[in-house]
Amino acid sequence: MKNVAKVGLGVLTSIGGYLEVGSIGTALQAGARYRYGLLWALAVGTVCVIFLTEMTGRLAAVSQHTVVDAIRKRFGVSFQIWPLATQSVVDLFVLASEIGGAALALQLLTGASMRVWALPVALLVWALLWFGTFRAIEHSVATLGLITLCFAVAAVKLGPDWHEAVRNLVPHVSHRDPAQYGYLAVAVLGATISPYLITFYSSGGVEERMTPKDLLPNRIVAAVGMSFGSLVAMAIVVLAALVLAPRGVRADTYQESAFILTIPFPRWGFALFCTSLFIGCVGAALELALDLAYIVSQSFGWDWGESQRPREEARFALVYTLALLVAPLPALAGLDPLKLTMFSMAITVVALPIVIGPLLVIMNDKQYLHAQTNGLLGNVAVMVIVALAFVLAVVAIPLQITGAR
Amino acid sequence: MDLVRDVLDIRLVDREGQGLGRVDGILLQLRAGRPPRFVAMEVGAVTAARRIHPRVAAIVRWATRRLFPCVRTTRYAPTLCRDLGVDIELDLVASKNPRLLRMEKWLGRHVVSKLPGGTW
Numbered sequence: 001m002k003n004v005a006k007v008g009l010g011v012l013t014s015i016g017g018y019l020e021v022g023s024i025g026t027a028l029q030a031g032a033r034y035r036y037g038l039l040w041a042l043a044v045g046t047v048c049v050i051f052l053t054e055m056t057g058r059l060a061a062v063s064q065h066t067v068v069d070a071i072r073k074r075f076g077v078s079f080q081i082w083p084l085a086t087q088s089v090v091d092l093f094v095l096a097s098e099i100g101g102a103a104l105a106l107q108l109l110t111g112a113s114m115r116v117w118a119l120p121v122a123l124l125v126w127a128l129l130w131f132g133t134f135r136a137i138e139h140s141v142a143t144l145g146l147i148t149l150c151f152a153v154a155a156v157k158l159g160p161d162w163h164e165a166v167r168n169l170v171p172h173v174s175h176r177d178p179a180q181y182g183y184l185a186v187a188v189l190g191a192t193i194s195p196y197l198i199t200f201y202s203s204g205g206v207e208e209r210m211t212p213k214d215l216l217p218n219r220i221v222a223a224v225g226m227s228f229g230s231l232v233a234m235a236i237v238v239l240a241a242l243v244l245a246p247r248g249v250r251a252d253t254y255q256e257s258a259f260i261l262t263i264p265f266p267r268w269g270f271a272l273f274c275t276s277l278f279i280g281c282v283g284a285a286l287e288l289a290l291d292l293a294y295i296v297s298q299s300f301g302w303d304w305g306e307s308q309r310p311r312e313e314a315r316f317a318l319v320y321t322l323a324l325l326v327a328p329l330p331a332l333a334g335l336d337p338l339k340l341t342m343f344s345m346a347i348t349v350v351a352l353p354i355v356i357g358p359l360l361v362i363m364n365d366k367q368y369l370h371a372q373t374n375g376l377l378g379n380v381a382v383m384v385i386v387a388l389a390f391v392l393a394v395v396a397i398p399l400q401i402t403g404a405r
Numbered sequence: 406m407d408l409v410r411d412v413l414d415i416r417l418v419d420r421e422g423q424g425l426g427r428v429d430g431i432l433l434q435l436r437a438g439r440p441p442r443f444v445a446m447e448v449g450a451v452t453a454a455r456r457i458h459p460r461v462a463a464i465v466r467w468a469t470r471r472l473f474p475c476v477r478t479t480r481y482a483p484t485l486c487r488d489l490g491v492d493i494e495l496d497l498v499a500s501k502n503p504r505l506l507r508m509e510k511w512l513g514r515h516v517v518s519k520l521p522g523g524t525w
Contacts, residue, residue: 073414077453130522301416301427314512
């Protein structure tokens with residue numbers, strides 16, 4: 001019974017916490033420009049994320065150690081400095097995008113400029129981290145995040161072409177502006193397979209004191225939670241295909257896409273979109289600021305843990321405090337959150353191989369995983385994901401130059 | 406025991422489970438005609454930076470001297486080891502020793518406690 005409750009809560013948390021500024025922005029553009037044509041990128045990304053989160057959760061449950069711990073121990077500081085530096089930069093960019101997204105949601109709701117809202121949003125995120133505990137933050141934000149299910153309800157209400165949607169789950173190439181199509185496919189994959197998910201998930205497992213008894217719940221939560229979460233992102237693609245594409249809206253900014261829910265829900269649609277964007281972005285900003293503090297603290301062996309008081313883990317608390325001081329700067333400068341998001345997704349993809357690659361070794365380390373090391377399927381999956389990550393990293397920047405418009 | 410495989414980069418914890426940092430370096434004493442002796446485990450940003458590049462070490466040394474003059478590289482004798490596994494547990498309590506975790510304690514006293522809610 002306890003396990004059923006744990007799985008249920010985990011699945012709800014995964015669904016509620018799935019959407020953030022990157023997945024919303026890339027899904028809107030994908031649907032508006034290529035209708036259902038990029039659903040396959042979300043499907044492929046979701047399969048990768050299921051494997052990766054299951055593995056990092058398993059590592060935390062069996063060893064009570066995180067991916068960063070294992071990378072530092074197995075590869076040494078002279079290697080580990082690279083994933084640490086890369087991921088810190090990526091996390092900061094994505095954190096800035098999330099704060100910009102939340103500030104923009106408040107701008108759309110209130111009419112006051114997002115420059116006014118950037119600092120209060122960062123302060124809200126900081127206060128939640130400073131005074132809250134991991135469990136309280138995770139469960140409350142994820143529960144609020146269930147509001148994003150409105151996208152799924154709206155997509156079903158508008159009656160999409162299910163056959164076409166299912167047909168587009170198979171990877172294919174578009175002949176209409178292939179550079180932009182490739183760029184969007186890379187951005188969708190970057191938004192789905194975020195490196196921070198991997199380090200955050202394993203740190204969360206240690207925070208929640210997962211044990212080997214949690215291996216099955218972890219597996220179910222990774223598979224079911226991520227699949228349902230991804231269905232919500234797919235619903236945004238479908239909605240954009242049904243609402244934005246026929247009207248010639250290209251989703252260049254969040255502002256021009258904000259009416260997307262007013263067709264299925266004329267009265268509440270606009271407020272629902274803004275609230276979903278705000279909650280999704282604040283939830284992800286909490287995770288990203290925490291993730292930065294996790295990776296830095298774990299790399300240097302400092303004490304870490306969101307449930308401890310800040311004065312007991314001063315270095316950990318000050319890392320996320322500093323990150324939240326820097327992250328609002330792009331929004332304060334008036335940088336368009338969607339442009340920053342799309343750029344962040346491209347650099348996320350470049351960082352993927354260096355963060356995911358070491359998993360191939362770590363998930364076969366018996367000192368950490370004892371009898372729970374990867375089997376043949378797990379190893380093949382990591383190899384395929386690492387190969388995919390390398391390909392994406394190579395093509396990301398050229399596609400960003402030729403396809404971003 | 407293979408020092409590089411089993412000791413280097415491992416996390417050190419005290420008797421209460423508090424993290425003391427990672428083993429950034431290993432100190433060996435060279436003896437004529439005899440095998441080297443394992444003298445200490447070193448924890449410190451400069452030691453770690455030296456393994457990356459001497460120039461990085463110079464920058465880190467310069468920065469820590471100016472920003473955190475109280476911070477020193479710490480050495481732990483191997484005789485302090487109580488348990489060697491995924492972490493190394495040392496036979497000491499950091500909170501009772503003013504020479505350990507200086508940066509953590511200094512930041513807690515001078516920065517965190519000055520912020521709203523920093524003393525709760």
